[in-house]
Amino acid sequence: MLKYWNMLVDPSIVAHKPFTGDRMPTTAYASEALTQLKVSCASCGLSDLCLPRGVDKVTLEQLDDAVDRIDPLPRSTSIFRQGEPLFALYAVRAGSVRSTHVGADGNEQVLGFHYPGDLLGLDALDGNVHQVTIDTLERTHLCALPINTLDNVLESVPPLRRQLLRIMSRNHAQDHHHLELMGRKAATSRVAGWLLSVSKRLHAHGYESDQLSLSMSRSDLGNYLGLAIETVSRTLSRLQADGIIEVSGRSVTLLDKQRLTEAADGDCS
Amino acid sequence: MLKYWNMLVDPSIVAHKPFTGDRMPTTAYASEALTQLKVSCASCGLSDLCLPRGVDKVTLEQLDDAVDRIDPLPRSTSIFRQGEPLFALYAVRAGSVRSTHVGADGNEQVLGFHYPGDLLGLDALDGNVHQVTIDTLERTHLCALPINTLDNVLESVPPLRRQLLRIMSRNHAQDHHHLELMGRKAATSRVAGWLLSVSKRLHAHGYESDQLSLSMSRSDLGNYLGLAIETVSRTLSRLQADGIIEVSGRSVTLLDKQRLTEAADGDCS
DNA sequence: CGCCGCTTTGAGTCATCTCAACACTTGTGG
DNA sequence: CCACAAGTGTTGAGATGACTCAAAGCGGCG
Numbered sequence: 001m002l003k004y005w006n007m008l009v010d011p012s013i014v015a016h017k018p019f020t021g022d023r024m025p026t027t028a029y030a031s032e033a034l035t036q037l038k039v040s041c042a043s044c045g046l047s048d049l050c051l052p053r054g055v056d057k058v059t060l061e062q063l064d065d066a067v068d069r070i071d072p073l074p075r076s077t078s079i080f081r082q083g084e085p086l087f088a089l090y091a092v093r094a095g096s097v098r099s100t101h102v103g104a105d106g107n108e109q110v111l112g113f114h115y116p117g118d119l120l121g122l123d124a125l126d127g128n129v130h131q132v133t134i135d136t137l138e139r140t141h142l143c144a145l146p147i148n149t150l151d152n153v154l155e156s157v158p159p160l161r162r163q164l165l166r167i168m169s170r171n172h173a174q175d176h177h178h179l180e181l182m183g184r185k186a187a188t189s190r191v192a193g194w195l196l197s198v199s200k201r202l203h204a205h206g207y208e209s210d211q212l213s214l215s216m217s218r219s220d221l222g223n224y225l226g227l228a229i230e231t232v233s234r235t236l237s238r239l240q241a242d243g244i245i246e247v248s249g250r251s252v253t254l255l256d257k258q259r260l261t262e263a264a265d266g267d268c269s
Numbered sequence: 270m271l272k273y274w275n276m277l278v279d280p281s282i283v284a285h286k287p288f289t290g291d292r293m294p295t296t297a298y299a300s301e302a303l304t305q306l307k308v309s310c311a312s313c314g315l316s317d318l319c320l321p322r323g324v325d326k327v328t329l330e331q332l333d334d335a336v337d338r339i340d341p342l343p344r345s346t347s348i349f350r351q352g353e354p355l356f357a358l359y360a361v362r363a364g365s366v367r368s369t370h371v372g373a374d375g376n377e378q379v380l381g382f383h384y385p386g387d388l389l390g391l392d393a394l395d396g397n398v399h400q401v402t403i404d405t406l407e408r409t410h411l412c413a414l415p416i417n418t419l420d421n422v423l424e425s426v427p428p429l430r431r432q433l434l435r436i437m438s439r440n441h442a443q444d445h446h447h448l449e450l451m452g453r454k455a456a457t458s459r460v461a462g463w464l465l466s467v468s469k470r471l472h473a474h475g476y477e478s479d480q481l482s483l484s485m486s487r488s489d490l491g492n493y494l495g496l497a498i499e500t501v502s503r504t505l506s507r508l509q510a511d512g513i514i515e516v517s518g519r520s521v522t523l524l525d526k527q528r529l530t531e532a533a534d535g536d537c538s
Numbered sequence: 539c540g541c542c543g544c545t546t547t548g549a550g551t552c553a554t555c556t557c558a559a560c561a562c563t564t565g566t567g568g
Numbered sequence: 569c570c571a572c573a574a575g576t577g578t579t580g581a582g583a584t585g586a587c588t589c590a591a592a593g594c595g596g597c598g
Contacts, residue, residue: 101445101449103449104534105533105534106534107449107452107453107534109445109448109449109452111445111448122437122438122441123438123441123442123445124438125431125434125435125437125438126434126435126436126438126439126442127435131442131445132445151431154430155427158424161423161430162394162420164434165394165395165433165434165437166394166395166396167395168391168394168434168437168438168441169391169392169393169394169395169396169437170395171441172391172392172437172440172441172444173392173395173400175441175444175445175448176370176378176380176392176400176401176444178448179378179380179444179447179448179451180370180372180376180378182448182451182452182495183376183378183451183492183495184376184495185495185553185586185587186553187553187554217575217576217577218576218577218578219576219577223452226451226452226453226454226495227554227555228554228555228556229576229577230554230555230556230577230578230579231553231554231555233577233578233579234554234578234579236578237578237579249562249563249576249577264374265373265374265375265376454554454555454585455585456585456586486544486545487544487545487546488544496586496587497586497587497588498544498545499545499546499547499586499587499588500585500586500587502545502546502547503546503547503586505546506546506547518544518545518594518595
């Protein structure tokens, strides 16, 4: 049985150990892309998701003060692991991550992929212990909101309360979409539906939505969709042979969204 | 394709139309089981889930004032439907309900079953429109918390904020368990795992955990687990033939939890 | 009592999984 | 810079398990 741990770096290496003083100050980023990395919450890509509409400047400044911008993490690095105590919530600013859960039977289930604007760590709000492991799929930039400041921020910025509830509600809906994919019987339907959802997600963030560069392995994808990796590979190949998509390694081009949608909806239960 | 609508009563019948004045006053319940139905939030079975530990009396009274105890609903009744605006959050006091989602392709997916202590309607906190339909599986008693009082309650009772976040976090974890079931390849593993989860749930609420009386149809169960109803039926029959469970219609007795656990964990991916 | 919906059981087909080999990519070290 | 190795992805062939179609119990309800 293939374990994802094998794909990770040494388990003892955890790039971010919150609150132990090993974090670089924000100004250390000045040597990189200043305009992007010193971005405030106001101009951050998160603002769509992280902040309520029409938020005032005082709110932004309070949030700015509470948020730490941490070192970019290399690929295959754990942000936190199942069973660890909750230190902070994290927001993805750039890159992508994968969340997995190890069940009582020892099997791993890939629960989701998260992109810029997504909030990580909400799983641990019940019990203050992480229920999932989150690893980076590529070089990833994060913001961290220390959990001990969360209450203060929520107390002093009421709109954020509703926003946090909204975000959790939306995450719930994403799980429902995932369940809908898993409930579909046919492999083609699952893969096609997932490709469309990734495309929609990119489109919602203003990116080119026909050109997908997947950051996860076929193994991750198969696990996520409840399919064997060979089935994922074969399904992508067939969609390509049918002229619906074009596959080249981890980059996929959607050639015919119409027929891709039909493939996704085709096999009803 | 079997549509669940067929199993429901006339779609125009919605038992609870909030805030239109057709709700019976609380005292109308006096003729039934007074001690149970006039129960305050303090002694309600929800207190474990609905309220934080060590909550004070003032909190309880505030919550009591905000909560409406509504008419018990008969079987196969919609509490709310996908697409409807959010009027209130509901807590299940007795009975059981099923939540379903109709995807863009028109297929229905059973997303979960909810029992006493569960909170309904959280799906609509993002956008104030329900993303799922919730129907009763049997005669069900609910409490309703009008959404326009939610903000006030959360404002005046800070511990409830954390509690609400906890509940949503826990719901998220339940979805993850569902996804884990769906990710398992073998039908036996899915069914056995689900039986155990129901048993655990009953046990957590202090009920007899070996004697399950399922309130949902095989069709619901099959949809929930991503299996054909015939497969569900056959799997239950085989588990019975193996002496692991005893099936009689919708009542299931767990005879050998040890082997049931092995059956659930057996088929690794 | 008889209808109707739900559940069970059977037989056959088909899709996916498993096992296995090969091709491609990436990163490392000579 | 090339060669090699390890990881990753693709493709093939066969077996297995779930789905589909079909029919017969079972149970509730009018």
